[in-house]
Amino acid sequence: MVDYSVHGQVAVLEVNNPPVNAFSHNVRVGLDRSIDKAIKDTNVKAIVICGKGRTFPAGADIREFDQPHKEPSLTLVFEKLEKTTKPVVAAIHGTCLGGGLECALFCHYRIAQKTARVGFPEVQIGILPGAAGTQRLPRLTGLHVAMDMITSGRHIFAPEALKYGIIDEMFTGDVINAGIKFAKSVMNKPLEDRCLMNKTVKDADQADQIADEFMSLVKRKYKGFEAPIDCVKAVKASATLPYREGLKMESRLMQKLLLSGQSAAQRYAFFSERAVSRWKMPGGNFQTAKPLPIKSTAVIGAGTMGTGIAVCLLNAGYQVYLLEQNQKFLENGVKTIRGIIEGSVRLGKTPMAVAQKAATLLKPTMKYEDLADVDLVIEAVYENLSLKREIFSKLDKLCKPTTLLCSNTSSLDIDRIGTATKRGDKVAGMHFFAPAYYMRLLENIYSTQTSPTTAATIMDVGRKIGKVSVLVKSCQGFLANRMRGPFAVEAYFLLEEGSTPQEVDSVMENLGMPMGPFKTGDLSGLDIGYKIQTELAKSKGVELSVDSKFLMGERISTLTRTMYDNGRLGRKTGKGWYRYEKPGGKLATPDEEEILERLMYSCINEGFKILEEGVAATPEDIDISWIYGFSWPKYLGGPMYYANRIGLDKIYQRICYYHENFPYSSHWIPSRLLLKLSENKVPMSQWCSGTDSKL
Numbered sequence: 064m065v066d067y068s069v070h071g072q073v074a075v076l077e078v079n080n081p082p083v084n085a086f087s088h089n090v091r092v093g094l095d096r097s098i099d100k101a102i103k104d105t106n107v108k109a110i111v112i113c114g115k116g117r118t119f120p121a122g123a124d125i126r127e128f129d130q131p132h133k134e135p136s137l138t139l140v141f142e143k144l145e146k147t148t149k150p151v152v153a154a155i156h157g158t159c160l161g162g163g164l165e166c167a168l169f170c171h172y173r174i175a176q177k178t179a180r181v182g183f184p185e186v187q188i189g190i191l192p193g194a195a196g197t198q199r200l201p202r203l204t205g206l207h208v209a210m211d212m213i214t215s216g217r218h219i220f221a222p223e224a225l226k227y228g229i230i231d232e233m234f235t236g237d238v239i240n241a242g243i244k245f246a247k248s249v250m251n252k253p254l255e256d257r258c259l260m261n262k263t264v265k266d267a268d269q270a271d272q273i274a275d276e277f278m279s280l281v282k283r284k285y286k287g288f289e290a291p292i293d294c295v296k297a298v299k300a301s302a303t304l305p306y307r308e309g310l311k312m313e314s315r316l317m318q319k320l321l322l323s324g325q326s327a328a329q330r331y332a333f334f335s336e337r338a339v340s341r342w343k344m345p346g347g348n349f350q351t352a353k354p355l356p357i358k359s360t361a362v363i364g365a366g367t368m369g370t371g372i373a374v375c376l377l378n379a380g381y382q383v384y385l386l387e388q389n390q391k392f393l394e395n396g397v398k399t400i401r402g403i404i405e406g407s408v409r410l411g412k413t414p415m416a417v418a419q420k421a422a423t424l425l426k427p428t429m430k431y432e433d434l435a436d437v438d439l440v441i442e443a444v445y446e447n448l449s450l451k452r453e454i455f456s457k458l459d460k461l462c463k464p465t466t467l468l469c470s471n472t473s474s475l476d477i478d479r480i481g482t483a484t485k486r487g488d489k490v491a492g493m494h495f496f497a498p499a500y501y502m503r504l505l506e507n508i509y510s511t512q513t514s515p516t517t518a519a520t521i522m523d524v525g526r527k528i529g530k531v532s533v534l535v536k537s538c539q540g541f542l543a544n545r546m547r548g549p550f551a552v553e554a555y556f557l558l559e560e561g562s563t564p565q566e567v568d569s570v571m572e573n574l575g576m577p578m579g580p581f582k583t584g585d586l587s588g589l590d591i592g593y594k595i596q597t598e599l600a601k602s603k604g605v606e607l608s609v610d611s612k613f614l615m616g617e618r619i620s621t622l623t624r625t626m627y628d629n630g631r632l633g634r635k636t637g638k639g640w641y642r643y644e645k646p647g648g649k650l651a652t653p654d655e656e657e658i659l660e661r662l663m664y665s666c667i668n669e670g671f672k673i674l675e676e677g678v679a680a681t682p683e684d685i686d687i688s689w690i691y692g693f694s695w696p697k698y699l700g701g702p703m704y705y706a707n708r709i710g711l712d713k714i715y716q717r718i719c720y721y722h723e724n725f726p727y728s729s730h731w732i733p734s735r736l737l738l739k740l741s742e743n744k745v746p747m748s749q750w751c752s753g754t755d756s757k758l
């Protein structure tokens with residue numbers, strides 16, 4: 064588990080526990096013995112610790128967290144390193160994470176290959192760096208950097224680690240040779256100053272301020288998660304408590320987190336994320352089927368999904384033909400793609416070099432013929448089976464025989480798309496989630512015809528574009544939307560039964576989802592739900608109307624149809640279940656303006672008709688009736704007075720707008736009196752009581 068060798072006066076302790084050299088119990092025992100051996104050996108003057116194979120130890124063995132603890136603990140082993148009078152060098156390559164980085168922080172020196180990454184990802188499995196990481200990192204980097212690294216769990220590359228002082232030097236070439244060379248250069252230097260436990264935290268005087276800043280950040284960014292909060296507390300303790308007291312605090316918080324249900328759930332998610340890559344389907348699996356090489360790709364449709372998918376492919380270095388039928392749509396699509404990539408560069412998420420390369424890889428086109436030689440096509444037009452079949456049939460005829468043809472459908476039967484071609488084995492679904500450039504999930508779907516090679520290829524593409532890919536069999540809604548179906552439908556039923564979108568969303572958001580079903584619907588576009596429902600009904604030979612309450616004996620809600628008919632498609636139109644600051648905006652607010660207008664302007668219109676017909680003689684009659692009959696607030700003077708304050712012009716225009724949109728509600732037929740008053744800009748003084756109306 065730890066290979067021990069001596070090179071001249073340097074002992075090399077090479078952790079050998081593939082695949083990631085995790086500190087399992089056997090490794091801890093092996094390392095403990097090897098350290099003792101090196102300390103006892105009088106010929107040994109320096110020690111190098113490194114990892115065999117692909118990486119420096121990537122942390123504690125997460126699988127052991129569910130088992131009873133077995134001594135020695137990591138801290139116990141690591142403390143021997145710091146105490147020895149022989150310099151200890153951590154020679155890092157690959158990923159030096161969690162317990163691995165803690166091990167390095169107990170060493171007197173750290174050197175790393177330029178491509179190596181270091182980090183404390185514990186927060187992502189619901190714990191904290193519990194082998195002194197929260198106390199030692201701040202002593203090297205200061206609180207700010209340590210808080211950032213520990214609460215985010217992000218990995219940093221060696222050059223950044225060098226900047227923060229986490230490593231002392233970068234090296235190229237062989238790890239053991241570099242370690243030995245460095246160890247020889249520090250062999251006789253004093254070690255007192257190299258022991259982190261002797262150091263103080265440089266920005267300790269700002270501990271309160273930095274901790275407050277991170278506490279509010281993590282509460283906002285990782286709402287509902289316990290570990291980031293405890294990470295902030297533990298790191299702060301490095302500055303406010305003596306080293307040993309800080310360790311006790313770290314240990315208490317670690318125990319609490321380990322016992323929490325959150326950590327167990329997050330560890331389950333960690334292994335599940337890896338388990339889904341071990342896919343299987345009739346006729347093959349991840350071991351038997353080999354992916355085809357993919358270089359050139361095409362995306363059909365430059366809408367929200369198509370552009371998002373194109374961004375994923377471009378960022379991963381694939382050539383992308385973006386096809387649209389219409390020049391304006393194509394130009395808009397290219398603009399959107401550039402905007403997304405530029406935004407990501409500004410946020411530091413995409414390196415400039417990647418963005419520059421992406422620009423050269425994008426090939427906008429309106430000609431299907433340009434797709435003849437691509438290796439993979441992803442069609443992302445709207446959800447319409449006939450349209451998709453038409454496109455696939457066309458692609459089948461003009462693409463080279465090896466091209467894989469995939470549909471970014473969220474619900475349509477892949478078999479029925481595949482039968483539009485003569486290459487059903489090369490047809491599959493690749494269902495991206497909106498926004499495609501951001502959401503991690505890729506649902507890959509095989510039909511009865513899809514070959515394991517095609518499945519292997521799209522799973523491989525998914526991995527290369529940074530998605531977590533699952534492979535599922537084609538069925539109505541596949542996995543995600545099939546399960547999401549009852550969730551969404553029940554949300555609509557709740558609305559029909561009296562809940563508001565905000566109420567439903569906040570229940571789910573309080574549970575921990577970043578967005579409730581209605582905000583998510585607005586984000587995806589409400590036309591999608593409507594089209595899926597219509598297509599589904601059609602496939603069953605049923606034509607739905609707004610009045611439909613049942614489909615094949617099942618209760619349904621046609622609320623999305625109502626939203627669609629009213630142009631409330633979600634964020635993209637600036638209004639859906641919520642209102643947004645602009646089309647494409649993100650700030651969801653209940654559409655108070657429309658609520659107010661529809662309730663008040665409709666009855667103000669009725670008020671003018673009442674005046675017009677002489678039912679009431681004056682606007683005061685109406686206003687007083689409201690004040691004393693309906694408790695209308697006196698400070699607003701009554702609805703007719705209120706209308707005058709807003710301006711009869713505006714009221715009239717909005718009433719016309721609603722009349723156009725709701726032609727079947729006669730209360731929106733504009734009052735003739737209102738039209739005359741607004742056209743002639745008659746002040747209220749001339750149409751209220753005691754005046755002789757000239758109209």
Ligand SMILES: CC/C=C\CC(=O)SCCNC(=O)CCNC(=O)[C@H](O)C(C)(C)COP(=O)(O)OP(=O)(O)OC[C@H]1O[C@@H](n2cnc3c(N)ncnc32)[C@H](O)[C@@H]1OP(=O)(O)O
Nearest residue numbers: 083085121122123124125126158160161162184193194337
């Ligand atoms: C007192 C407590 C002190 C310290 C606490 C800790 O150290 S907690 C652990 C901190 N470390 C991590 O969280 C690292 C987790 N691992 C990763 O992020 C990645 O695995 C890594 C190292 C970046 C490598 O990624 P890569 O994509 O190359 O491989 P993959 O993720 O598929 O992993 C390969 C298999 O190794 C298993 N594995 C990875 N890390 C651990 C681990 N720390 N413990 C146990 N097993 C680990 C992983 O599950 C894969 O196996 P599989 O059978 O496919 O599930």
